[in-house]
Amino acid sequence: MTGPRPLPPQLRADALEWVAYDADCDERQLRSGLVRVRLLDQWRRPLPLEHDLVSAAAPIAVRAVVPDADDDALLHVNNRAFAWHPDQGGWTTRTLSERRAEGWYRDEDVLVHDAPDHAGRIDAFCWTKLHPATDGEPVLGEIYAIGVDPSAHGTGLGRAITVAGLEHLTRRGAAAGMLYVEHDNVPALRMYERLGFTLHDQRAAYLPAADAHRLDLGLDLGDPE
Numbered sequence: 337m338t339g340p341r342p343l344p345p346q347l348r349a350d351a352l353e354w355v356a357y358d359a360d361c362d363e364r365q366l367r368s369g370l371v372r373v374r375l376l377d378q379w380r381r382p383l384p385l386e387h388d389l390v391s392a393a394a395p396i397a398v399r400a401v402v403p404d405a406d407d408d409a410l411l412h413v414n415n416r417a418f419a420w421h422p423d424q425g426g427w428t429t430r431t432l433s434e435r436r437a438e439g440w441y442r443d444e445d446v447l448v449h450d451a452p453d454h455a456g457r458i459d460a461f462c463w464t465k466l467h468p469a470t471d472g473e474p475v476l477g478e479i480y481a482i483g484v485d486p487s488a489h490g491t492g493l494g495r496a497i498t499v500a501g502l503e504h505l506t507r508r509g510a511a512a513g514m515l516y517v518e519h520d521n522v523p524a525l526r527m528y529e530r531l532g533f534t535l536h537d538q539r540a541a542y543l544p545a546a547d548a549h550r551l552d553l554g555l556d557l558g559d560p561e
């Protein structure tokens with residue numbers, strides 16, 4: 337089982353321009369000398385989860401994060417799980433404070449799982465976010481960030497804490513679950529597929545071919561100009 341492709345800091349979401357992605361998008365952009373460097377999926381599924389999906393998940397105890405007391409442990413697991421990611425990796429206490437200052441933030445929406453036999457360590461978290469209903473949308477419950485410590489990957493913890501997060505969002509009134517995921521993040525995509533999520537839409541970011549080549553992204557970009 338392989339993990340996601342590492343993304344360099346130059347590909348931070350706020351450093352890129354994003355466009356709605358469709359089947360002809362790459363070809364159109366290529367005509368302007370641009371190549372795709374990121375593809376971000378939005379996946380959704382109706383809530384609540386079916387009973388059999390809930391009962392198939394490993395029973396785990398989760399609790400709400402405790403600010404300050406849990407900060408080091410939360411940053412540790414986040415930065416290990418997202419070491420490959422320019423937006424979600426490399427977080428500091430300042431990043432945490434900035435997120436907590438957002439109007440939508442609530443401690444109760446950040447679920448954590450304590451590592452067994454490791455006092456003070458968190459080995460998984462599911463950070464959720466509620467989007468109030470709008471004219472065209474129901475109340476959406478977002479899996480804002482989810483991470484499992486690499487030492488516990490493949491043990492069912494990711495699935496279990498995602499289920500806990502979706503159950504939490506259902507209790508908060510969400511009619512649908514949603515999340516954003518890199519299109520090549522195979523472990524996460526498999527997990528979401530198995531939980532009944534389907535692709536809702538996609539956004540892509542492009543760079544001039546020469547810049548993309550310099551970043552050495554491991555993409556098949558053809559010959560540099």
Ligand SMILES: CC(C)(COP(=O)(O)OP(=O)(O)OC[C@H]1O[C@@H](n2cnc3c(N)ncnc32)[C@H](O)[C@@H]1OP(=O)(O)O)[C@@H](O)C(=O)NCCC(=O)NCCS
Pocket residue numbers: 337338339417418482483484485488489490491492493494495496515516517518521522523524526527528530
């Ligand atoms: C995605 C992540 C949370 C999965 O956690 P995990 O504990 O390893 O996953 P689980 O053991 O619960 O597996 C869940 C399902 O995904 C599948 N899966 C997990 N890792 C996989 C991999 N590397 N390749 C293919 N499928 C994989 C499992 O087969 C499992 O399917 P099942 O329910 O049919 O058994 C974990 O890999 C992680 O923290 N990744 C880094 C952070 C991240 O990418 N978060 C998601 C951002 S949107």
